[in-house]
Amino acid sequence: MADTPRSTPVSFSEFEAVTTTQWQERITRDLKGQDPAALSWLTPDGLTVEPFYHQEALQALGGAPTPLVRTAPTWRNVPTYSVPAGDRGHAAIDRAAAGLERGAEGAHFLLSNAGTFDVDYLHQKVSLNSAYVGYSMRSGLGELVKRLQELNLTPQGFFVLDPITCHAPDVPSQLTELRTALQTCQAWPAVSIVGINSAYYADRGATVTQQIAFALATAATYLSEIPREDITVEMVARALHLHVGINPNYFFEIAKLRAFRRLFATLLQAYGVPTAIAQELPIFASTSSWSQTTLDPHTNLLRVTTEAMSAVLGGATAVSVGRFDSLFHEPNEFAERLARNLPILLREEAYLDRVQDPAAGSYYLETLTDQLAHQAWILFQKIEAQGGLPGATGLVLQELHASAQAQFRRIANAEQVVVGTNKFQNPNEQFDYNPKRLLRSREFDSTRATYPTEVLRLATAMHFDRRERKRKRSALVLLGAHTNQHILESFLRTLPAAERPELREAHPDGTLSVLFSSAEEATLMYATPEQYGRLARAINHIPIDEPNFIPSALLTADLPTMQEAIRVFGFQEFTVQGYSTEDVLARLQGKK
Template structure:
């Protein structure tokens, strides 16, 4: 405002200003002949980051970017919201989750995000009677009939000013463009909530890409490609839904990983690119300024090994989300991969944002990263690279047409991450470095590997599944069980096992692989009471093998779970049948010269 007092310019006249060249000369002198270029480092996105940044970096951007402001309740303090995600399983009406949300409000939460397995059974009447809908922020993920759920929700809220979002996600393996199956239903959701300017019924699911290992550039670009599909296909003139109405109803879900500065810059780049995208569609700038971003700590980086390290990961992830400008944050409980929801881990997860707000005061500044030479440069780099990839995908026909190429590019990025993890270039604390070799699992590895809910798409999976399978193998060996098991380790994992193993040996003792499996082959661990054998198989071989083995009447392992229709991670049956099946379906044995698989596994487990 024109009558606001202007701050006095800071001046440190006793210090002479130094140029970037002067700093570089000092760095070269301190390095005593070493090349300063060696201090640069490359991100997985291919960006080159300098060892230091100077105010001249802002000049290279053209001008100093304006600070970014959150969309929702931007004038109020505490403008970002702490929204725990509460799972509502099938066969329940959600009352237990609603009661949990009520307790969470007393413990520092600002609302909740309900993930509904059966939205038609969720008791919205109890929700409206129990929770202060007009005061908190409330999110809902539904897997079907979003328009029917929205109608029930709006009716239950009556005239209260509901704030929050709806996300339609048909299933855990659904594509973010599967909304196309229900365009008319989503249009109805927009119509039903037009009187609620702070409720966003259309979700752009960027978290889908993040949870599958996409780089920050890929996540940004493909999120924009998904939004472009919404803006192209959902407007309907006959329903008075133009592109501006659709843009105003959109919000974005993102996953946040542990790369602290990159994730912070990613969110800042997203706001910048969102304005560019909407401008291209002819939408007014003030609509772009209302973008709501919901950030969830990444499932991609969660681990089952040394799981308390997940508490530390989600802390840096939540900080990146808050400092990057997210409007709401969900922190995942540290034991969510293997344990049922419980009060202890839920409380810890809920308290991470509470501490960031109440003790670290991260709600007091609108854009803490504004003006940082490094963060502003990184934001600009991510935005430029992501926009170029977005345009490339649009030129190929957009996300719906180029979906196969998009998924293949993400697969290649994940395989590169798996390789770096296997070789130790990328560290996962407690999994591939600094392991607790005496760790005692608080869960049954066998049951976890057989569980339908076990997430096998994560970065740590190829490393930890070997550890889990090895633990199960040694238990089986010690107990001399008369059954055998085959554990699916993943694609191309044998090479990663070999790389991890040889790193533990002196250079002169490093053996060669007897046979390199074909690219794309599945890696398997065949475990008997006497020994373990690493094997590889083509996907169709393993599928046929799995179909045969799981139809055996004794394939139960006493856990009472039904097997999936797709090939499961763990298969077990009597030893003669398993041995015959492995031979019949032509699995290839993998050996390391001079070492048995038991030797390899024991060395990797620190035995």
């Protein structure tokens, strides 16, 4: 149109171009004798991040890579709702229906038992011909698809079964179930039936490189194992759907999604499938439970904000933001509303959907994407060399365990900062939940990064609680496997170097760490799993040989009984010569 203003070329000709060498000289001068290499950051993935990147970075990549192109105008805002085992899901469905009326653009159901989920009720509350709905489950895919088919629908959304990632004991039968569902879903072009649950790894401490490699290995398994005479590799490729978990490492999470799409295209090329399918791959990104905390929980709101931003800037097609209080509160409208509105703010007020690939051309992000893709491909090849998945599951779990334990140690030593938990704590924090009840709950997520630190804080809060003092009872709190080592490392860092050496050998690996609390004292102890199990049975009056008993993380009894049980079952005290137990606790909580 004639009145449309024309764009003016942007030019900064008045400024002279600065070369990489000139930047390096300026950095060296500003550091006043310090080694510039000290500014480089060695990441848990083994990558070295430089203090700055310049145009030569793109030249090293052979020029700027082709930008990603979204296949939809924007991403969907898809909250997640959990449905417990034995529950038909009516409460979750009601919340999902209300969310769709208030800004959500879909719903994702985590089904403990897909066979009992009331699809008819769902369709009454939500039009499944128009609503975008996802279902994640460990079994029951065939039955769920059959019941949806009986409703004569043309649904849209996705299913995630993923027996490979979830280590299902009956992989062959579930692959058969996936084939049948895939054939059924050919009549549902807007449904992705073959889901990869990469969030499983993100929620258990995997590095970014590991998440990409493990997801790629899973995709390779499905591309190899699902096809039959009537199911082509291309059909499987077009039916794939990726569910990823997003953590707070902002730039790495952006690069993670971009690197996976790039490697997925390479994988498709190896199978003789059009690589353009990689651009169309639906990616459902949910904020990760791994990074959530029970301490200073409102910081979770800040974490999920950066996580959601990483997801949409990285190219996710749907985003699910978790509740900030999901670890210790039942679902509630306040927390759900905040979570639901966050993606809306990113679109409607931050305009993050106005650019196809915001990371395209960034010296740093393009380099990071390339490095992650390179490292992940090496790990993927290592998995394939062992026969691929599920045969190489042992290798995958070994890698996952090592990375999670390393992260536990970094958090315990405050090398990795978790705001409000191991740094910048709120000394006057008042819990709006019952720590004792939370520790006893089997639903309390013990797989998170901050769990060992949290349990110590919660347990000591219980110890100093006046009500416990009045009752004159004692408590034994299970801090978790390997936690004693993390506690020891944390405490050793508070001591002069000369006092540390022999302490490290004094505490064996492979034990559980516990906190023994009475009204007068708190003692850190450790025991083998067998010792703890036998003591728990004695305290709960369960026969010692009862095989189906699951010990609670919190045991309480009168003080004489607990003291006698600890003596009989042989728990060892966490002793540090010259320091009282109160001293240890005070130091660990930053009070000294």
